Amino acid sequence: MTDHIDLEQSLHMYQQMAKIRAFEEQVNELYKGAKMPGLAHLYTGEEAVAVGVCEALQRDDYITSTHRGHGHCLAKGARVDRMFAELLGKEAGYCRGKGGSMHIADPDSGNLGANAIVGGSAGIATGAAMSAKMRGSGQVAVCFFGDGAMNQGLLYEVMNMAQLWKLPVIYVCENNLYNEYTHNNETTAGELSARARAFGMCAEIVDGQDVHAVYVAMQRLVERARRGQGPAFLQCDTYRYYGHHVGDINRAYYRSKEEELEWRTNRDPLKILGNWLIGNSLTDQSVLERIEADVNAEVESGVAFALDAPYPDVSEVDEDVYA
Amino acid sequence: MPDRELTFAEAIREALAEEMRRDPRVFILGEDVAEAGTPFKVLSGLFEEFGKDRVIDTPISEPGFSGIGVGAAMTGMRPVVDIMFGDFLGLVMDQVANQAAKVHYMSGGKLRVPMVFRTTMGATRRSAAQHSQSLHAWVSHIPGLKVAIPSTPYDAKGLMKTAIRDENPVVFFEDKMMYKLKGIVPTDEYTIPFGVADIKRAGDDITLVATSSMVQVALGAAEMLKEIGIRAEVIDPRTTLPLDKHTLVESAKKTSRAIVIDEGYEQYGVTAEIASVIADGAFYYLDAPVKRMGALDVPVPFSPVLEDLTVPTEQSVFEMAKMLCGK
Numbered sequence: 121m122t123d124h125i126d127l128e129q130s131l132h133m134y135q136q137m138a139k140i141r142a143f144e145e146q147v148n149e150l151y152k153g154a155k156m157p158g159l160a161h162l163y164t165g166e167e168a169v170a171v172g173v174c175e176a177l178q179r180d181d182y183i184t185s186t187h188r189g190h191g192h193c194l195a196k197g198a199r200v201d202r203m204f205a206e207l208l209g210k211e212a213g214y215c216r217g218k219g220g221s222m223h224i225a226d227p228d229s230g231n232l233g234a235n236a237i238v239g240g241s242a243g244i245a246t247g248a249a250m251s252a253k254m255r256g257s258g259q260v261a262v263c264f265f266g267d268g269a270m271n272q273g274l275l276y277e278v279m280n281m282a283q284l285w286k287l288p289v290i291y292v293c294e295n296n297l298y299n300e301y302t303h304n305n306e307t308t309a310g311e312l313s314a315r316a317r318a319f320g321m322c323a324e325i326v327d328g329q330d331v332h333a334v335y336v337a338m339q340r341l342v343e344r345a346r347r348g349q350g351p352a353f354l355q356c357d358t359y360r361y362y363g364h365h366v367g368d369i370n371r372a373y374y375r376s377k378e379e380e381l382e383w384r385t386n387r388d389p390l391k392i393l394g395n396w397l398i399g400n401s402l403t404d405q406s407v408l409e410r411i412e413a414d415v416n417a418e419v420e421s422g423v424a425f426a427l428d429a430p431y432p433d434v435s436e437v438d439e440d441v442y443a
Numbered sequence: 444m445p446d447r448e449l450t451f452a453e454a455i456r457e458a459l460a461e462e463m464r465r466d467p468r469v470f471i472l473g474e475d476v477a478e479a480g481t482p483f484k485v486l487s488g489l490f491e492e493f494g495k496d497r498v499i500d501t502p503i504s505e506p507g508f509s510g511i512g513v514g515a516a517m518t519g520m521r522p523v524v525d526i527m528f529g530d531f532l533g534l535v536m537d538q539v540a541n542q543a544a545k546v547h548y549m550s551g552g553k554l555r556v557p558m559v560f561r562t563t564m565g566a567t568r569r570s571a572a573q574h575s576q577s578l579h580a581w582v583s584h585i586p587g588l589k590v591a592i593p594s595t596p597y598d599a600k601g602l603m604k605t606a607i608r609d610e611n612p613v614v615f616f617e618d619k620m621m622y623k624l625k626g627i628v629p630t631d632e633y634t635i636p637f638g639v640a641d642i643k644r645a646g647d648d649i650t651l652v653a654t655s656s657m658v659q660v661a662l663g664a665a666e667m668l669k670e671i672g673i674r675a676e677v678i679d680p681r682t683t684l685p686l687d688k689h690t691l692v693e694s695a696k697k698t699s700r701a702i703v704i705d706e707g708y709e710q711y712g713v714t715a716e717i718a719s720v721i722a723d724g725a726f727y728y729l730d731a732p733v734k735r736m737g738a739l740d741v742p743v744p745f746s747p748v749l750e751d752l753t754v755p756t757e758q759s760v761f762e763m764a765k766m767l768c769g770k
Contacts, residue, residue: 182518216551225550232517233550237541243510244542250511251518254470254496261514274537277507284502440552441586443610 125332127402133175133331134393134408137167139415140191141390143200146419147190147207147221151366155427156207158220163191165361168389169294170195172334173262173354176342182230182248182261184241186294187222188360189234192264197229200418204426211432212425218432218440230259239265239272242291246278249289249351260288260345268299270312276319279351283319286350290341291316293355294328300364301374316353328356329389332396359383445630452485452622454596455561458603459486459523461632463493466521469607470497472508473525473561481525483563483622505531509538509560513612516558517546521607526562529578529616535560536581543612544587558613559606564592565618565656565706566754572742575750577655577706580713582614583683589613589637590684594658596626598681601635608634618656618706638685642694646674649764650694650701652717653677657704663757664764673768683713691717692724699730700767704755709737731767736760 144164150156163170166188174183174195185192193203198214206213207221214226225233232248235241245263252259269275270293282289299307316323322341326333334356341352361384363371371380397403449457463469471489473481477500480487490498501508505526512524526532532539543556564577583590589611593599599617606613643658644665653661658679665675678694680687695701701721703714714735721733739753 184514214551215549215553218551219549223549225546225554227550227553232514233546233554235542237537240537240542243507243512243538244514244517246507247511247514247516247522248518249514251515251520254515255519274506274510277502277504278511280502280504281507281511440548442589443547443552443555443557 125335129175130393130397131403131407131411133171133335134390134397135411135415136171136195137331137390137393138412139200139418140167140170140194142415142419143190143194143203146423148362148366150207150423157209160221160366161188161364162360162362162366163188165383166294166296166328166358167191168331168334169292169328169356169358172331173292173338175335176338177230177260177262180230181259182232182245182252183264184232184245184261185234185264186241186266187234187236187238188266189222189224189264193224193226193231193234196226196231198224198226198231200422201425204422205429208426208429209431210426210429212429216432216436239269239275241265242269242275242278246282246287246289249282249287250285253287258346260290260342262290262292264292264294267293267295267297267304267308267312270308270315276315279316279319279321282351283321286348288345289351290338290345291351291353293353295355295357296360298360298364298375301368303374313353313355321351321353323353323355325355325357328358329387329392331389331393359387446627447630448625449596449628450622451596451599451617451624452483454600454628455485455603455617456487456489457628458600460489460492462604462607463489463497468519468521469523470499470520471523471525472499472501472512474501474503474527476500476525481527483619485617485622505534506538509535510542512558513538513543513546513556516556516612517554521557523559523561523607526560528574529562529564530573530576532562532578532581539582539588539612539614540585544585547611548587555610556612557610560612560614562614562616563619564616565620566738566743567750568619569745569747569750571745575743577616577738579614579616579683580707580711583713583716587611588684589682590616591637591682592616592655593681594655594679596624596628598635598641598679600628601633602637602681604634605637609637616655621656624659635681637682638687640678640680640687640690642676642690643679644675644677646676647698648674648700649676649768650698651675651677651704651760651764652691652701653679653704654683654713655706657706657755660755660757660760661704664760667757667761668764671765671770673764673770675764680717686716686720688720688724691721695721695725696728699728702734702736702760702763702767704736704760706738706754708740709735710740712737734763734767736763
């Protein structure tokens with residue numbers, strides 16, 4: 121942990137992580153209660169990555185997200201209630217119910233959209249960075265993707281161009297070890313970050329459970345991108361507590377309960393930050409509990425809003441095919 | 444308005460140049476588009492006028508630069524992405540069909556992708572199976588895209604300007620064999636709206652619906668048909684998506700017979716869609732089933748004697764029309 125991050129910022133990051141945690145627990149309940157249609161890919165356990173990365177961004181910086189994207193959207197500034205509404209296919213959702221869990225987009229907070237094609241948004245993020253450079257806007261773009269996307273060719277094509285053209289894009293690899301249901305030691309040759317270095321790209325590896333570490337590294341990479349020094353690759357080692365999606369219950373054939381317990385117990389991003397804050401006498405347990413109570417209340421009222429919200433009118437089915 | 448003759452390639456180039464002068468957000472991205480001006484030299488001179496920041500050479504990474512085009516379009520630019528051969532659409536289909544085409548709808552209308560994928564089509568250039576296909580039916584299948592398929596220099600310029608100004612992703616097909624085709628192009632500003640077919644030749648005995656290079660084939664066949672007293676109407680849809688169903692149906696109602704001629708594969712092709720539209724809209728007016736003439740359903744062969752068999756010709760269209768008219 122670094123110590124040059126002020127208390128207010130740390131508490132904000134704690135609050136953001138707690139909000140994502142509470143949001144995802146509620147998604148799990150909605151899904152199990154058959155109130156949520158479709159698929160749900162929970163981000164629980166990976167909160168420090170989204171929050172550490174987005175804390176280093178400004179509101180008009182861009183992100184692109186993944187099928188496991190709820191955390192990215194929230195960290196970038198999306199509202200809980202409209203996110204739930206989208207997950208339930210309601211009119212009040214960010215995409216008026218047409219995107220769902222895997223396609224939430226919110227241009228107002230710089231979110232160019234979650235993408236259900238693994239690695240599919242690498243081009244979009246790189247193009248957003250190119251556009252920012254052409255317009256001289258000073259914005260940066262962040263491309264979130266998992267370790268599974270490291271075997272998609274698109275990623276390497278755009279990393280090559282980003283490095284050639286010094287585009288302000290940061291490729292954030294959330295290495296949660298599993299490509300859906302398969303450990304990445306069965307799918308991925310060599311070191312993840314070495315692939316970025318092969319392009320001459322600045323590449324760093326951080327503990328993705330330590331939000332301060334993610335934030336500090338990201339701040340550095342964002343600053344150099346804004347200075348015109350080009351793209352970077354940030355590997356964040358993390359872990360998803362649940363399965364690939366909520367229906368992935370029996371996981372013993374690909375990972376052990378002991379491994380899951382170890383991460384939950386000793387590598388939890390909320391506990392790590394909370395312990396640091398308390399251990400350094402910067403705050404006490406009651407402050408953290410109040411933050412958690414506040415986000416729980418926000419999440420509960422967000423769910424209630426979404427459950428009560430109307431579905432889109434059927435006349436909207438063929439709206440927005442064309443702009 | 445003063446007119447002059449331009450080639451198809453010159454008309455495309457002029458449209459791009461005018462739009463780039465008009466709108467600083469327009470830029471070109473693709474393989475060998477800059478100094479080389481593409482292998483077909485369609486873009487010659489643009490690099491010299493607009494420079495390396497707006498006419499941008501890419502690595503040979505079609506999915507990558509197509510995706511970059513999508514992202515740039517979503518964030519305030521208006522890219523024209525050059526896919527050198529239509530066959531390479533196979534490489535970029537995720538970016539075209541899953542990303543560009545769906546962003547606007549999936550975002551509930553909040554994001555848009557104003558970009559053009561310029562690409563080529565057309566056989567009979569001895570380029571063999573991976574450089575000769577006409578894959579406009581592939582992209583015409585996907586909601587959210589628009590697909591332009593011009594047949595003359597005039598249409599090419601007007602449709603390209605419309606494509607660049609459109610708020611949606613447009614796939615623009617240029618037949619390689621037509622780049623040297625000459626035609627009248629006004630010097631005054633004009634655009635051609637999408638979804639408006641053009642009657643290339645009026646007639647009332649049979650309707651020949653033809654696309655891209657097949658328009659010239661149909662016009663040649665119509666000339667031959669005139670010799671035997673059959674007046675053929677030649678309709679060019681100009682865009683397959685959106686498709687001007689009204690003009691197609693009205694023509695078939697008038698003539699009571701129709702042949703659809705297109706250079707894409709016949710199976711599941713553009714001809715099937717158009718034939719179905721006519722059959723549906725003009726059923727009680729038809730004196731014969733709507734006939735389809737597309738490319739032979741084989742990978743395009745290299746050998747000239749084989750390749751020439753794969754596409755409809757003036758003679759084959761003439762024969763089909765003659766048969767359909769009972770002559």
